[in-house]
Amino acid sequence: MKNVIVLGTACCGNCENTIKLIAGAAKDMGVDIRIEKVENLQDIMAYGIMSMPGVVIDGKVVHAGSMPSREKINGWLNT
Amino acid sequence: MTTLAAGMSRRAPWGGVLLAGALWIAAYANLTLFADSVLALAALSRETHLGEAVHFFLYDTPKVLLLLTGIVFIMGIVHTFISPQRTRAMLSGRRLGVGNVFAATLGIVTPFCSCSAVPLFVGFLSAGVPLGVTFSFLISAPMVNEVALALLFGMFGWKVAALYLVLGLSVAIVSGLIIGRLGMERYLEDWVRAMHNSNPIDLALERPSWASRIDAGVVYVKDIVGKVWPYVFIGIALGAGIHGYVPEDFMASIMGREAWWSVPIAVLIGVPMYSSAAGLIPVVEALIGKGAALGTVLAFMMSVIALSLPEMIILRKVLKLPLIATFAGVVAAGIVIVGYVFNAVL
Secondary structure, X not given: OXXXXXXXOOOOOHHHHHHHHHHHHHHHHOOOEEEEEXXXXXXXXXXXXXXXXXXXXXXXXXXXXXXXXXXXXXXXXXX | OHHHHHHHHOOOOHHHHHHHHHHHHHHHHOHHHHHHHHHHHOOOOOOOHHHHHHHXXXXXXXXXXXXXXXXXHHHHHHHOOOOHHHHHHHHOOOOOOHHHHHHHXXXXXXXXXXXXXXXXXXXXXXXXXXXXXXXXXXXXXXXXXXXXHHHHHHHHOHHHHHHHHHHHHHHHHHHHHHHHHOOOHHHEOHHHHHHOOOOOOOOOOOOOOHHHXXXXXXXXXXXXXXXXXXXXXXXXXXXXXXXXXXXXXXXXXXXXXXXXXXXXXXXXXXXOOOOOHHHHHHHHHHHHHOOOOHHHHHHHHHHHHHOOHHHHHHHOOOEXXXXXXXXXXXXXXXXXXXXXXXXXXX
């Protein structure tokens, strides 16, 4: 079971798509994940990222600033 | 994992880039030929109002779109070299002065969208970038951007684009310097100041291959040009219509060079409004076509892009009112001066 957190405030359209993309990839690969979204600016900033959406996997920030590519997501879920 | 490895080792499509570059130059060199030929095919003459308007449209539209595509593609690639994290690392510990010049310049090339303004702001401060330097970045990033510059270049020539670049940078540098000198750190929200001391984790991003850099350029072109082209069409069609028909001095008495009060009023109207550079093109074309002074119109454009009510509402999460008011006041005053300079020089 992987813990996925997507960081993004409401104004950013790519955040929802990032969640969908990760959920879709996990389903295709049969990986068990739990996705959570963090929208509070203060909490987002605590992760130290400056551009959104950010992706946190099992407590580690792995991505920030754009919608991640499918290859990248597969890489995170595979390890 | 195999797809990932294949993706990494993919060769950069340099052939495609060269071919596209050659086609771009060929197209740009033949803009007049294209407009003349289509006009001849349609059996129109440039001697008539309609012919002149159609020629203006046929020449300007492909020109602006070509410039936009070229510049946006290059900036898409440049963005892969400069992440906000890198910019922050370059700015942390910089003093007022040199730091402001640096920050304003980096604002042009750092990827930026208005919804990431606040996280950038807090991220910079927490890494020890001085308040005034952070503001220089925050002012230049949205105002002096590649889309605005490409459009100005396409529609009014390189001199106007260069002047916009230089004066926009000056506003960002000087405003940041003033805000820094005023020592307004106490007007940051408390949680932002608390963050000042915490050490932000730095995201170690892998170096992208040239293949993915070029991909990024193409994606950026699709994204930006895909959004902007309708405004270019509408703007230039409007400009063409005015070009052929409406008397040129229609707006001159209200927004012309002689009407000195028009600059501050244009900025005052522009400050609360929000639009992207692209959305303003129809307005800019229409105003200038009717005889409004370029400086007045550009000051209006700058104030719409650089300052807006929605942005200030978002900034309220991290700044207290006196600092927001100072920020808006200093930048607006700078833009008014820029408007006068433009009107005096051009």
